[in-house]
Amino acid sequence: MNIKILIVTLCLPLSSAFVAAQTTLLKNIQGYSFNNKELQQFSAIQFTGDKIDRLITNNETIDEQTSWQVIDGKGATLMPGLIDAHGHVLSYGESLLQADLVKSKTEHQAVMRAVSFADKNPQSLWIKGRGWNQVQWPKKDFPTAKSLDKYFPDKPVFLERVDGHAVWVNSKAMSIANINKHTKSPAGGEIIRDSKGQPTGVFIDNAMNLIYEKIPALTIEQQKDILIKSMNSLASLGLTSIHDAGIDNDNLRAFRELANEGKMPIRINAMLYLPSQNWQDTLSKGTFYSPDNMLNFNSVKIQADGALGSRGAALIEDYSDHPGHKGLLLHDRKELEEYVDTAMQAGFQVNTHAIGDDANKVVLDIYQGAIKRFKTKELRHRVEHAQILRLDDIPRFNELSVIASMQATHATSDKNMAVDRIGSERILGAYAWRKLLNANAVIAAGSDFPVESPNPFFGLHASVTRQDNKDQPHNGWYPNEKMTRLEAFRSFTSSAAYAAHQEEIIGSLAVDKKADFILIDNNIFTMPETAIWQTKVLKTWVNGKLVFKR
Numbered sequence: 001m002n003i004k005i006l007i008v009t010l011c012l013p014l015s016s017a018f019v020a021a022q023t024t025l026l027k028n029i030q031g032y033s034f035n036n037k038e039l040q041q042f043s044a045i046q047f048t049g050d051k052i053d054r055l056i057t058n059n060e061t062i063d064e065q066t067s068w069q070v071i072d073g074k075g076a077t078l079m080p081g082l083i084d085a086h087g088h089v090l091s092y093g094e095s096l097l098q099a100d101l102v103k104s105k106t107e108h109q110a111v112m113r114a115v116s117f118a119d120k121n122p123q124s125l126w127i128k129g130r131g132w133n134q135v136q137w138p139k140k141d142f143p144t145a146k147s148l149d150k151y152f153p154d155k156p157v158f159l160e161r162v163d164g165h166a167v168w169v170n171s172k173a174m175s176i177a178n179i180n181k182h183t184k185s186p187a188g189g190e191i192i193r194d195s196k197g198q199p200t201g202v203f204i205d206n207a208m209n210l211i212y213e214k215i216p217a218l219t220i221e222q223q224k225d226i227l228i229k230s231m232n233s234l235a236s237l238g239l240t241s242i243h244d245a246g247i248d249n250d251n252l253r254a255f256r257e258l259a260n261e262g263k264m265p266i267r268i269n270a271m272l273y274l275p276s277q278n279w280q281d282t283l284s285k286g287t288f289y290s291p292d293n294m295l296n297f298n299s300v301k302i303q304a305d306g307a308l309g310s311r312g313a314a315l316i317e318d319y320s321d322h323p324g325h326k327g328l329l330l331h332d333r334k335e336l337e338e339y340v341d342t343a344m345q346a347g348f349q350v351n352t353h354a355i356g357d358d359a360n361k362v363v364l365d366i367y368q369g370a371i372k373r374f375k376t377k378e379l380r381h382r383v384e385h386a387q388i389l390r391l392d393d394i395p396r397f398n399e400l401s402v403i404a405s406m407q408a409t410h411a412t413s414d415k416n417m418a419v420d421r422i423g424s425e426r427i428l429g430a431y432a433w434r435k436l437l438n439a440n441a442v443i444a445a446g447s448d449f450p451v452e453s454p455n456p457f458f459g460l461h462a463s464v465t466r467q468d469n470k471d472q473p474h475n476g477w478y479p480n481e482k483m484t485r486l487e488a489f490r491s492f493t494s495s496a497a498y499a500a501h502q503e504e505i506i507g508s509l510a511v512d513k514k515a516d517f518i519l520i521d522n523n524i525f526t527m528p529e530t531a532i533w534q535t536k537v538l539k540t541w542v543n544g545k546l547v548f549k550r
């Protein structure tokens with residue numbers, strides 16, 4: 001990778017080399033980074049252009065130059081920019097421009113939110129929304145098209161469940177997609193039906209596509225606009241780099257154009273979704289790194305199973321609350337192997353979504369064989385979520401150098417539902433980040449936004465407390481799995497950077513590393529742990545540029 005960066009840098013027009021980069025001194029701060037695994041403290045940081053020159057401690061003198069820009073941090077805490085190792089940048093941007101159904105307490109309330117959104121956005125040809133969760137409604141039943149039809153007789157409506165694994169639509173949307181009693185559920189998907197076999201308006205996993213493919217696609221220019229809005233919003237939360245967990249070729253092209261135009265406010269590590277259009281072609285062209293490393297493309301995302309809430313996660317034994325049902329793998333084993341093999345042979349890191357213990361086992365088995373065949377252990381393949389693991393599979397992460405890419409807020413959001421789904425035995429291997437750390441696995445932290453809030457302080461808080469933002473449950477959910485503050489901090493910085501092969505340039509602050517850091521309004525190492533989620537970001541720098549200021 002370094003050789004490639006060097007060549008690209010040498011090819012830049014000569015003129016750019018002669019623009020003297022500005023040196024900035026940011027002083028009067030409580031600075032934190034790592035020296036190997038130890039927490040390191042400093043009181044000022046000096047950087048020139050995109051690179052750090054020096055970390056300065058209290059007893060060192062600073063020879064301030066008149067040409068420098070000097071900023072007074074006023075005693076605020078400074079730390080490396082936070083990295084979300086699993087988020088969805090375009091869908092998050094779209095969610096900012098869609099009906100927000102997250103806190104709706106009933107089906108009717110969700111419908112009314114879609115109605116008020118539609119009133120404010122009369123130009124929308126499709127009404128899109130996201131965030132409903134029937135588990136939080138009184139009857140816990142899936143919603144139906146009927147409740148939408150009353151308010152939307154002529155305009156198609158497409159409302160995604162909070163986990164993105166189910167969609168609720170109206171009759172107009174179903175008629176556009178020619179869905180009727182005779183439409184078969186595709187492999188890896190399910191059309192929910194009433195007692196007469198009539199589709200009720202909810203489509204799960206692969207069945208979502210039957211409707212989704214009818215929505216007019218965004219143009220590249222529209223995507224670029226949404227991506228910029230999304231990335232600016234993420235920067236305001238203290239995120240300086242995102243691993244975008246599964247994008248298609250158009251989305252990748254939009255990012256490449258933004259990177260070429262110098263318009264990326266934060267770094268993106270893009271995973272190509274397999275299978276998506278022309279994926280083999282894209283892989284055959286190889287990995288890609290923008291000269292300033294604002295956009296890296298060296299990984300793929302595969303989906304092994306669905307989610308736990310919708311009982312789509314593939315389990316080895318039956319669901320505890322649905323005998324006879326084990327969930328499902330979205331691809332048969334041969335297909336999964338084809339994706340993994342092709343990606344590894346093309347030199348790509350393979351990141352596979354696995355929630356259920358069966359999906360996790362199958363993915364680790366396939367990785368084990370392919371890593372051996374193609375000698376790709378050093379590519380640091382990943383399991384996205386690694387949510388429910390057989391205890392026997394936990395040591396395999398370290399053995400295979402496979403990274404567990406986990407989301408702490410999934411544990412605190414799922415806590416009321418997870419034990420129902422899998423029972424008190426299997427739960428011991430679920431959301432088990434302490435057991436993974438004890439087995440020397442690397443955990444890269446993320447949020448899976450927009451499934452959860454992208455706010456990384458929610459994740460840091462959930463990692464150390466195993467509680468939600470209302471301090472529930474008391475003492476934490478399965479508190480043995482708590483991380484220390486330092487471990488949680490590392491999972492959102494250096495470990496996440498490692499998971500993207502970027503630990504040499506980001507994830508910690510040191511001489512010659514990239515100037516990616518944030519100034520925050522509280523000290524997450526000394527404040528009460530229950531309040532960590534309330535932390536606010538004051539300023540965000542990426543690549544030496546101030547990209548957000550409160």
Ligand SMILES: [Zn+2]
Pocket residue numbers: 086087088245448
């Ligand atoms: Zn995801």
